[in-house]
Structures are given as structure tokens and as C-alpha cells.
Amino acid sequence: MNQIAPTGEFIYTYAYTDDEESLCHLEMRSFFVIDTRSKILKSSINIIPSRSPFIKERIEVLFEGDELSDILKQVEVVKMESTFKVLFVKINDLDTTKKINYQQKREIEREIGLIIEGEADVHHPDITFGLIPYEGRWYFGKHMKSEAIWLRHLKKPREYSTALSTRVARAVANIAVPNPHGIKAIDPCCGIGTVLVEALSMGIDIVGRDINPLVVLGSRENIAYFDLTGEVDLGPIAEVSTNYDATIIDMPYNLYTHATPEDQLSILKNARPFTKKLVLVTIDNIDHMLEEAGFTIIDRCIAKKGVFSREVVVCQ
Known part of the structure; x- marks a missing residue:
């Protein structure tokens, strides 16, 4: 990938049971000094997601914008030497009236994938990019899935x-x-x-x-x-x-x-x-x-x- 400087921000998504909620939030506060009830957390602190039994994934933010169109414009500069795929992150905080269904998510992934210069591979990519709407803004960056x-x-x-x-x-x-x-x-x-x-x-x-x-x-x-x-x-x-x-x-x-x-x-x-x-x-x-x-x-x-x-x- 061509050299694009990350913003220094990371977005983490969480998954936990009702029994685990209290423990998960104490671990959140220990890592990030804050916690959240929304199962999404943004921080400048870099934690490898596999450290936590509750973190589901991490996005290292490369681009952000008020609208999806802002992301589409920014990804035009991305040029890939290795294979990639784009993933619309399942956990997000879009309200009910703005929810994006499964088919729409796949279409957005394809749209971004066509803009990025390089070879897409949805099954075995070298790099996965994540897209997530959070607190009224859109974020795009390198996606890392937690390993249990x-x-x-x-x-x-x-x-x-x-x-x-x-x-x-x-x-x-x-x-x-x-x-x-x-x-x-x-x-x-x-x-x-x-x-x-x-x-x-x-x-x-x-x-x-x-x-x-x-x-x-x-x-x-x-x-x-x-x-x-x-x-x-x-x-x-x-x-x-x-x-x-x-x-x-x-x-x-x-x-x-x-x-x-x-x-x-x-x-x-x-x-x-x-x-x-x-x-x-x-x-x-x-x-x-x-x-x-x-x-x-x-x-x-x-x-x-x-x-x-x-x-x-x-x-x-």
C-alpha cells in the first residue's frame, strides 16, 4: 500500500454477554481510561485486539468524514501492491431510521473496492480495510480481527x-x-x-x-x-x-x-x-x-x- 499516514485514532468494537458486562467495562477503563455502553470505542491508545476476550476488532483510522461520499473521495489515493478487501463493520451505531441492510453493505464494499487501485480478494486478502459509521461520522482504515x-x-x-x-x-x-x-x-x-x-x-x-x-x-x-x-x-x-x-x-x-x-x-x-x-x-x-x-x-x-x-x- 502506498504510504498513507494513519490519523492516530483507533476504533474498537466489543462483544460480551450480560454476565461479562461489568468485567468488560473494567478492562475497558484499564486500557482506555473510559468505557462505553455502545460496544464501540474510539481512542488514540493502540491495543492489539487479541489481548482482550471482549474486543471483536480494531480499525486503525486512515480517513474520516461527515458523509460516506467523503470516504469515497479520499480512498481514491489508495494504491495497493498486495491484495485487499473492504469490510463494512457489522457493529455500528447507526440509528434505526438510518440502518443499512446486508445488501446495501455489500454494495458499499464493492463501490469502495472498485475505487481502490489494486487487486481485490474477498476470500484471502493480504490486507482488510474496515468501514464504520460512528457518532455521526464515517471512518475507514486497516481492519484487524481479534483472535480468541x-x-x-x-x-x-x-x-x-x-x-x-x-x-x-x-x-x-x-x-x-x-x-x-x-x-x-x-x-x-x-x-x-x-x-x-x-x-x-x-x-x-x-x-x-x-x-x-x-x-x-x-x-x-x-x-x-x-x-x-x-x-x-x-x-x-x-x-x-x-x-x-x-x-x-x-x-x-x-x-x-x-x-x-x-x-x-x-x-x-x-x-x-x-x-x-x-x-x-x-x-x-x-x-x-x-x-x-x-x-x-x-x-x-x-x-x-x-x-x-x-x-x-x-x-x-
């Missing part, structure tokens, strides 16, 4: 029935470390490593730790199974001697490792000296413990699965 990488991690050699789902674990890792550059993180009660696998697969610099030697071995096995590299140490949180930018704690609660209130408070008090940020996952409201341990709550959400729910609490 977390799905690959569903089947692990070692599993716990009470472990976080891979979708929740991936979102929690993003909430803790939205921008991995220069950030060191730890999961000091890592269990079989569900959060570690998701975080490591996204390039987050994270280490794990647990007091149970069997789950430490299981966590190491799970990490290696997905060809990831990560350190998992055996030992209590009280022995952590390195400082971290972010800490993720899924508070132990299953039949074999249930933490008493005294244990929970001890975990939090031990985490306070070595971390700047804490993302806590808990089935109980323990705000009073967080306060007693010296943390300040800055955001939170509920992660639901049917009648079962967990709180995800972000602290400094």
Missing part, C-alpha cells in the same frame, strides 16, 4: 474446577497490566497458573508463586505445555523480597486451600510492601481488610457466571 487466543488455553494438562476461566483470567491480567512495557508483575497465589498462562501469552513480565508444591508443579507444567517461559517459585507470600509494579491475587477459597479471614488479611498485609498496584479476585467482600492492609480501592467490578460471582477489585 484464550480458547487455546482451555485444555491444560493440570486443571482445578475452581480456577478462573481463561476469559476472566485474561481480562484480570489486562486490568492489572494494561500496558506491559517496563512493568513487572507477580501472582503470589498462582494455583495451577491460569492467570500466568494468559499474562505470559500477552508478553507480560510476570512471575508466579504458591505455597502448595503440587500446584507449583502443575503451574510449571501448564506454562511449558503452551510453549511459554515463566518462573514459578514455591513459598509463602511473606517471603517475597522483590518489588513489583502490579500484583494479582485470586484469593484462595477452594476445599483444599480455603483461606480463613486471618489468612486473607495476612496475604494482603504481606502484599502491601512489595506492590504499587493490586488486582484482587475474591468471592467475599473484604474491603475492610484491604483498608486495614493499607490499600486504597480505585475501581471494581463483578465477574458473573450464572448464579456464581466474584469481585475484581483494583487497589493502589
Whole structure:
């Protein structure tokens, strides 16, 4: 493609269930500082869509205009050396009176494709362009579809029935470390490593730790199974001697490792000296413990699965 400078803006579309809405919006706020109920978000912050279990696609904006005709005029300068296709993005915020039906979308795609100089390939293009109407304007740019990488991690050699789902674990890792550059993180009660696998697969610099030697071995096995590299140490949180930018704690609660209130408070008090940020996952409201341990709550959400729910609490 000839050198056309992007505008620096990105448009993201989202897909999530009612149970996931609260968790999705906390992840949105972590990435972009804002959230939206419209399932479309525009930002100058660049996030690879496959990082999120909820982002459906991203458009890197090249052109924008008040009318579709503005886009048609601007794409005249696009000259392609590789194959391409144009996609009218399904999720958009056109109101009912202005909705564009399936056939009209295909016609618009063809119209733009005929204007662009180059070889169109609707089945296996080298580059996909996306077109989306949003907040009364039209946007056109490079389209990137999200890949559900977390799905690959569903089947692990070692599993716990009470472990976080891979979708929740991936979102929690993003909430803790939205921008991995220069950030060191730890999961000091890592269990079989569900959060570690998701975080490591996204390039987050994270280490794990647990007091149970069997789950430490299981966590190491799970990490290696997905060809990831990560350190998992055996030992209590009280022995952590390195400082971290972010800490993720899924508070132990299953039949074999249930933490008493005294244990929970001890975990939090031990985490306070070595971390700047804490993302806590808990089935109980323990705000009073967080306060007693010296943390300040800055955001939170509920992660639901049917009648079962967990709180995800972000602290400094």
C-alpha cells in the first residue's frame, strides 16, 4: 500500500454477554481510561485486539468524514501492491431510521473496492480495510480481527474446577497490566497458573508463586505445555523480597486451600510492601481488610457466571 499516514485514532468494537458486562467495562477503563455502553470505542491508545476476550476488532483510522461520499473521495489515493478487501463493520451505531441492510453493505464494499487501485480478494486478502459509521461520522482504515487466543488455553494438562476461566483470567491480567512495557508483575497465589498462562501469552513480565508444591508443579507444567517461559517459585507470600509494579491475587477459597479471614488479611498485609498496584479476585467482600492492609480501592467490578460471582477489585 502506498504510504498513507494513519490519523492516530483507533476504533474498537466489543462483544460480551450480560454476565461479562461489568468485567468488560473494567478492562475497558484499564486500557482506555473510559468505557462505553455502545460496544464501540474510539481512542488514540493502540491495543492489539487479541489481548482482550471482549474486543471483536480494531480499525486503525486512515480517513474520516461527515458523509460516506467523503470516504469515497479520499480512498481514491489508495494504491495497493498486495491484495485487499473492504469490510463494512457489522457493529455500528447507526440509528434505526438510518440502518443499512446486508445488501446495501455489500454494495458499499464493492463501490469502495472498485475505487481502490489494486487487486481485490474477498476470500484471502493480504490486507482488510474496515468501514464504520460512528457518532455521526464515517471512518475507514486497516481492519484487524481479534483472535480468541484464550480458547487455546482451555485444555491444560493440570486443571482445578475452581480456577478462573481463561476469559476472566485474561481480562484480570489486562486490568492489572494494561500496558506491559517496563512493568513487572507477580501472582503470589498462582494455583495451577491460569492467570500466568494468559499474562505470559500477552508478553507480560510476570512471575508466579504458591505455597502448595503440587500446584507449583502443575503451574510449571501448564506454562511449558503452551510453549511459554515463566518462573514459578514455591513459598509463602511473606517471603517475597522483590518489588513489583502490579500484583494479582485470586484469593484462595477452594476445599483444599480455603483461606480463613486471618489468612486473607495476612496475604494482603504481606502484599502491601512489595506492590504499587493490586488486582484482587475474591468471592467475599473484604474491603475492610484491604483498608486495614493499607490499600486504597480505585475501581471494581463483578465477574458473573450464572448464579456464581466474584469481585475484581483494583487497589493502589
